[in-house]
Amino acid sequence: MSPRSVLSRLAGREAGVAALWLATVAAVGMVNPDFLRAANLHAIFVKCAPVVIVACGVTLVIVTGEIDISVGSLMGLLAVAGGIVTSPDRMGLSPQAGAAAVLAAGAGIGLLTGLLVTLGRVPSIIVTLGMLTALRGLTRVLMGGRWIESIPPSLRVLSIGSTLGVRNCLWVAMAVLALTVVLAHLTPLGRRIYAVGSSPRAAALAGLSSRRIKVFAFAFTGFLTGVATLAGQLEVGTIEPDIGQGFELLVVTCVVVGGTSIRGGVGTVIGSALAAILMMTIGTALVFLKLGASASYWERAIQGAFILLAVLTDQLSRRRGTGEDTL
Amino acid sequence: MSDVLVDIQRVSKHFGGVRALREVSLAIAPGEVHALCGENGAGKSTLIEILSGSCRPNAGQVLLAGRRLGLGNVGACEQAGVAVIHQEPVAFGHLSAVDNIFVGRELTLAGGLLLNRRAMRRGASELLADLGGGVDLACPVRCLPPAQRQRVAMARAILRDAKLLILDEPTASLSERETAVLFALIRRLRNQGVSVLYVSHRLEEVFALADRVSVLRDGRLVGTRLAGELDRATLIAMMVGPEASESSRLGGDGPAPGKAGEALLEVSGLTRRGAFEDITFTVRAGEVVGLAGLVGAGRSDVARALGGVDEPDGGLVKLAGEILPGGSVRRAIAGGLVLVPEDRHRQGLVLPMSVGANLTLSVLRRLTRMGLTRPARERRMAGRIMGELDIRAESDRAAVSTLSGGNQQKVVLGKALAAKPKVLVLDEPTRGVDVAAKAQLHRTIRLLADRGMATLLISSDLPELLSASDRVVVMRAGRITGELTRDEATQERVLHLALPPDRANTEGGAS
Numbered sequence: 009m010s011p012r013s014v015l016s017r018l019a020g021r022e023a024g025v026a027a028l029w030l031a032t033v034a035a036v037g038m039v040n041p042d043f044l045r046a047a048n049l050h051a052i053f054v055k056c057a058p059v060v061i062v063a064c065g066v067t068l069v070i071v072t073g074e075i076d077i078s079v080g081s082l083m084g085l086l087a088v089a090g091g092i093v094t095s096p097d098r099m100g101l102s103p104q105a106g107a108a109a110v111l112a113a114g115a116g117i118g119l120l121t122g123l124l125v126t127l128g129r130v131p132s133i134i135v136t137l138g139m140l141t142a143l144r145g146l147t148r149v150l151m152g153g154r155w156i157e158s159i160p161p162s163l164r165v166l167s168i169g170s171t172l173g174v175r176n177c178l179w180v181a182m183a184v185l186a187l188t189v190v191l192a193h194l195t196p197l198g199r200r201i202y203a204v205g206s207s208p209r210a211a212a213l214a215g216l217s218s219r220r221i222k223v224f225a226f227a228f229t230g231f232l233t234g235v236a237t238l239a240g241q242l243e244v245g246t247i248e249p250d251i252g253q254g255f256e257l258l259v260v261t262c263v264v265v266g267g268t269s270i271r272g273g274v275g276t277v278i279g280s281a282l283a284a285i286l287m288m289t290i291g292t293a294l295v296f297l298k299l300g301a302s303a304s305y306w307e308r309a310i311q312g313a314f315i316l317l318a319v320l321t322d323q324l325s326r327r328r329g330t331g332e333d334t335l
Numbered sequence: 336m337s338d339v340l341v342d343i344q345r346v347s348k349h350f351g352g353v354r355a356l357r358e359v360s361l362a363i364a365p366g367e368v369h370a371l372c373g374e375n376g377a378g379k380s381t382l383i384e385i386l387s388g389s390c391r392p393n394a395g396q397v398l399l400a401g402r403r404l405g406l407g408n409v410g411a412c413e414q415a416g417v418a419v420i421h422q423e424p425v426a427f428g429h430l431s432a433v434d435n436i437f438v439g440r441e442l443t444l445a446g447g448l449l450l451n452r453r454a455m456r457r458g459a460s461e462l463l464a465d466l467g468g469g470v471d472l473a474c475p476v477r478c479l480p481p482a483q484r485q486r487v488a489m490a491r492a493i494l495r496d497a498k499l500l501i502l503d504e505p506t507a508s509l510s511e512r513e514t515a516v517l518f519a520l521i522r523r524l525r526n527q528g529v530s531v532l533y534v535s536h537r538l539e540e541v542f543a544l545a546d547r548v549s550v551l552r553d554g555r556l557v558g559t560r561l562a563g564e565l566d567r568a569t570l571i572a573m574m575v576g577p578e579a580s581e582s583s584r585l586g587g588d589g590p591a592p593g594k595a596g597e598a599l600l601e602v603s604g605l606t607r608r609g610a611f612e613d614i615t616f617t618v619r620a621g622e623v624v625g626l627a628g629l630v631g632a633g634r635s636d637v638a639r640a641l642g643g644v645d646e647p648d649g650g651l652v653k654l655a656g657e658i659l660p661g662g663s664v665r666r667a668i669a670g671g672l673v674l675v676p677e678d679r680h681r682q683g684l685v686l687p688m689s690v691g692a693n694l695t696l697s698v699l700r701r702l703t704r705m706g707l708t709r710p711a712r713e714r715r716m717a718g719r720i721m722g723e724l725d726i727r728a729e730s731d732r733a734a735v736s737t738l739s740g741g742n743q744q745k746v747v748l749g750k751a752l753a754a755k756p757k758v759l760v761l762d763e764p765t766r767g768v769d770v771a772a773k774a775q776l777h778r779t780i781r782l783l784a785d786r787g788m789a790t791l792l793i794s795s796d797l798p799e800l801l802s803a804s805d806r807v808v809v810m811r812a813g814r815i816t817g818e819l820t821r822d823e824a825t826q827e828r829v830l831h832l833a834l835p836p837d838r839a840n841t842e843g844g845a846s
Contacts, residue, residue, distance in 0.1 A: 190449075194449050194450050194452075195448060195449055195450060196441040196443060196447070196450060198450075199430075199434055199437075199438055199441060199450065200438060200439070202427070202429065202430060202434075203427045203430060203434070203438045203439075205429075206427040206428055206429040206430055207425065207426065207427050207428055209425055210425040210426050210427050211427070212389070212409060213387070213389065213409055213419070213425050214409075214413070214438060214439045214491075215388075215409045215410030215411075215413045215414070215439060216438070216439055217410075273427070273428070273429040274429050
């Protein structure tokens, strides 16, 4: 494989996902023109917002060669924490305190995950699997069997408000995406994230602290999960116990479909964001194709097929390259 | 050159019970090319690892420009000015040359917040142009050829103002021209005051480059000499030592002639188009037959055909009188012929697995009961083979990757023996192992022959082949050009048969 074709392959994944998205939109629009209405497309993007926000963090985690499958449970816990802090039925503190609690708890738990992975030398799939279960359990303990109700609208402003006709959660998602792109590609830290994932051994020989870099990626993901909770999970004033369930798999699917190699070193947040848009569009499209109840079943099957296809592509390109790409 | 840049003081390191370095003291002057020589396993790699900070010694210290080097800390050693260019340069495969050079030392804008990509690109292109250029800056370095990757690694080192540049077998994957460019660069760096620790097996390079030479043997420093005061023979004598040259004489004692038994391997008219033609010879029980020839004469192809890896186009192979159908490794093993191939890493050793597991890997099915493995029997068998072949490992549970090259090679041999073969085909069994391990492998091969094994031995090391074999079959360009008995076989006669006729007396030695 020539150097040029490797580059074009990396850039090609984003282009491919974008093309697939356009094709999906066009095809469904022909069958059902209602699909193309601005309000519908806006609604699809709103659904994407929390996925894109968290995928920005998870992409970096996977690029370092680790994985985080606990973000769904973390999101549930953070929503409940925000609710408990602000709901007049519970602590009844100010929305500012609630938002700060959500963000700090998210970053703190992400930090803890990162420390467990790096200091404890436990594979991240196991650590975050434990987190997935433990945080969900903790959520239920905190709720004490009751739903949390009457969350103040001011805490929900990122989730429900609009600015210039666009929902606030979209502004937040775009800001997070832009910031993460800058972080990943224009800062020393970002460069080191890719370096550590590309070759842990070379990183060690270069004196880079892969531990610190990975801990950052996990803490950043936790923080963004807090942002996504504020921007995406508080549309209604009530919090139910299984908020965020299955979210972690959706995020990992988008990251992998977006071209991030599960082995680390390769991938972009833009790719993950495009894949998130593609996935959510397909989900909505199935509704517009009037499949009825089976739409959601098809959505899962299609997502699964995409993830297998993405991993297989990654594997094949690697195998083809072994002749001359070995280091 | 009277002052000292790097002062290595009584450094010792042991891995488990293996003592890799024993109180090594070594001084490197500023602006000196200091060669480090020694057989495989002498401790060169350990010393490099200690200087680079990736391995902490058990005792001793290193001063660099008078200050203690933070041993065991890669970052501190790099900061102090030590840079290592590994034989296979370790790099961030997915990152570009620019990123590889600058990672950890990024040029930044906006008070360190953002990368200054333009400046880094310019810097990289200047550094690389200085090193001979021709490196694609944008593509991932995994796609670059070895020489360019090495240049990227050198540029990294220069950017970091390396005071001590350690080059580990830097010419292993370079062409002659690339080597010349590298040498010119090394001399230039030396003139700029950079010290170079140059590690190479190629003695002519050592003599071409080095100001002084230090020799390690068995983890000890044998001595440091001015290169001008050394000659090749003296240097080799220092590396080999009195003990090893004695043991290689032992290996050279050879077999008692005339005790060969029945013909176990009979090859007649064996042909594989494009590789070899009309190969006919016999190996008897208790006999070691050497297959000599230049690289490319088709020796390994014959071995592969015998072992069932390649299918021959014609001819006949008989194992203990029975016809062996070609083209099946499994049938060859079942018939009693095992091929031990050349490349031990790629072919058959599972490096992270234990010695025991490797030894029993191919016969595991025989060791099971009701589909379950039987650890006690497995360990007994592994222990027996380890004893027989004198495999030096902490235990049968040690990972093969922790063994020295010679011991790894014995594990390969042991694995072959676990299948209880009658005929053993050994392709370059001693490539890359040190002299002592070589002598031991020779003793093992002889021991097996004494017990009735028929062995076909391929080696590019002609003295070794002559001392280990009872008979020598010589190949040239895919054909057998002669067969010599032990008494007839001298280096000159073998070379005469192996070399193209008109060049026999002008070329000094076989490769």
